[in-house]
Amino acid sequence: MNKEKVSLMLGTDSTSRGGIASVVTLLEEEGFLEQQNVRYITSHTEGSLFKKLTTGLFATLQVFWYCSFAKPAVVYVHSASGISFIRKSIFLAIARVFRCKTVFHLHGATFHHFAETESGPLLRWWIRRTLERSSTVIALSESWATFLSTYAPAATIQVIPNSVRFGMQSPEREEAGRILFLGHVGKRKGIFELLKALSLLKDSLPDIRLVICGDGELDLARKTADELGIGSNVEFLGWIDADQRAEELARASIFTLPSHDEGLPMAMLEAMAAGKAIIITPVGGIPEVIKDRENGLLVPPGDAHALAQALREILEDSSLRKILAENALRTVETRFSAPAMMEQLSLVYERLREGTNGKSGF
Template sequence: MPVTAISSPPLRVRHYLPGGRENGGGIGRLVGYILDAQQGGDQHSVIDTRGPRWSPLPSGYMLSKAVLSLMRDQAMARDTVHHIHVAGRGSTARKLVLTAAARAVGARHVLHLHDYDYRADFLSRPPQQQAAVRQMFYGADRVIVLGRRDRDTLSDLLDLDPARISVLYNCVPDPGPRCAAGRADAPLHLIFLGQLGPRKGTPDLLDALATPGMASRDWTATLAGDGPVEAFRARAAELGLAARVAMPGWLSEPDVRRLCAAADILVLPSHAEGFAMAVLEGMAQGLAVVTTAVGAHDEILAHGQSCIFVPVGDPAALAGALARLVDDAPERARLGAAARRLFLERLEIGGYVRDLAALHRGLLPAKSLKTGAA
C-alpha cells in the first residue's frame, strides 16, 4: 500500500562570528566542532564578521562583506538559516548592523548569545543603545543561550519572551577513552586553556602554583592561550615558576586534544564565564576539573562529584584544592571518570548537533512531502 514518507531536505546554515573558525576563540572552536559533526547532508559554513585581531583589514570591511553575503543568500537561497553569534562590547555593535540587515530583507536568523556577563554589558549602555539591543533580540526568530543565567537576563532585563529562548549548553566531540599507560613516573601535569588574563584567573593560578604547598610537590603545568603571554611568562619567572610552567600561546584543536590527553588536571579559576569550552575539553578527556561556579558551570557540574569548585579570586583555596588532588591519585581518577560520564550523557557534540538541526528546521516553512512505496 502506498505510504507517504516525510523527507527533510538538507539544511543550509551560515554562522556569523568574529575571527572565523580559526581565530574566533571559544566561539570559533564550538562552530568548528559543529561543522565537523554536521549530519545528513546539512551544509554549515562560516562567515567572519571581524577578521583576526591582528588583520590589516578593518573590521568594518569584514562586516560589510558579511552583510552583502547575507543579502545575496536571501536573494538566491531564501531557505538559508543565518546563525548569528553575539557577545558584548564590539560584537554587539557589529551584530546590531548585521541583524538590522537581516530584518530588512526578511532573513530567518538565530541569535546565539556567548558572553561572560551580558547583563553588565547591557546596563553599561546608554538608553538609545539599550533600545537597539532589545530590538535586535526581539527581531530574531530564535535566541540561544548558554545557560539559565543568560536566559534570565534576556527575559527579565530585556523582556524577551522565555518561550523564544533555547538553552543549549556548549559541547565538544568525544576524543575516545583515555589511555594513561606509561605515565606513572612522569610529574603530574596541570593544564589551563583560555586567554591569559584576570578574567580567566591566570594571576590567581600563578600565585597558587607559587605557594610553598605547591612548590614542594612534583608537577608541571601548561597554560595554553593567547593574550599577554610574554607578561605572564615574566610573572612566572618572578615567582620562580619558569622551569615548571610552559606558556605556548594559542593552540589548534589537534594540539589541545594532545595536550589534554597528556594531562592529569584541568584548572580554570575564572572570575566570569558563559560555559567554558576548556572545562568541556577536560571533562571529555576524563581529567579532574578544578574551576569556579560561574556562568553555567554549576548548572551542569557538582562540587565533589564531577569537579572541584573553588572560590573566585582565592589563590590560597585554589592551591589547597590542587595540592590535595596532586597527592590523591584515586580522587583524581574518581573525579575524572565522573566528569567523563557526565560529558557522554549530556555534553557530546552529536546530541548538540541534532538539537541544533531541529531548532533550525523549526524556522523553515513546511516543505512538500516526498512520496514513495513500501
C-alpha cells in the same frame, strides 16, 4: 521541511581562536552545515585592521545579497560581546527587513557586563531590541537564559549547551603533577590567582608544573611567575591548535580554569571528555555541569589560597583524582555529546522553517 532553501550562518573564521571557532568547527565536522543547507559566512578573522574591516564589509554585502535575492530560510549568528555583538546585530537587522527568520546564539562570557554596565541607554535599547526581535535566542546555560529573559522579557530563548567529541582519553600518558590551563591569559580567566596558588605550593610540591596555553597578557604573566619564584615551574605555550590541545590534554593530570566570568567553556568540556580531574570556579553555566566533589572541585573566583588547597588535595589524593575524572567523563558523555547538540539545533531549524514569518523591521 524544505531544506532546499539556503540558510546563512555567520561567525568568526573557524580556524581562529576561541569558543565560537570551536563550535563552528564541530558543526562543520559533524556535517550539520551540509545537512541543513547552510552557507557559512566568515564575519570576523584575525590579522590586520584592514583584513578585519574588509572581512566584515564583505560579510555584510553577502548578507544583503542573499536576503535580497535568495531569501534564506534562516539567518543565524554566533555572537560574543562588544564589537562582535554590534556586527551581528547589523546582520540580523538586515535579515529582519527582508522578513527572514533569525537566530542569535550567545557565546560571550561577559555579555552581562556589556549589556548592563558598559552600554549607554541607546545601546541598551538596541541590545534589548536585537534579542527580542530575533526569532530564537540560544543561551549556553540556564543561568544565561535567566539573565537574558530578565533583560529582554519578550525574547524567545532556548538553552542549547556546547558539545564536545569523545575518545580523547589516554590515562597512560598522564604526567604526575602536570596542571593544564587552556584559555585567554588575563585577569578574567583567573591566571594571576593561579600563579599565586602555584607559588604557595612550590616548596612542598617542587615537581609541580603548570602549562599555560593561550594568548593574551603573556609578558605580564611571565613577569608575575618570575616575581613569585615559579618561573621554572611554568611553561607558556601560547595559542595552540586542536592537535596540540589534544596532546596537552593527554599529558595533564589536572585541568584548571579559575575564571571570574564564563558562559559554558569549551575548554572545560574538552578536559572532561579527555578524562581529566577539573578544578574550576562556579561562574556562568559551570555550576550546572560541575558538582563540587562529585565530578570536579569548585573554588571561589579570585581566591588563590582556596585554589592552592584544591590543587594540593587533588595532587596528593590519586583516588579522588581518578573518581573526579571518571565522573567528569560520564557527565559529558551523558549530557554534552555532539549528536545531542546537532539534534537540538536541527529542531530549531525545523521549527523556524515551518513556522510563521520572522520578525521584521529594525
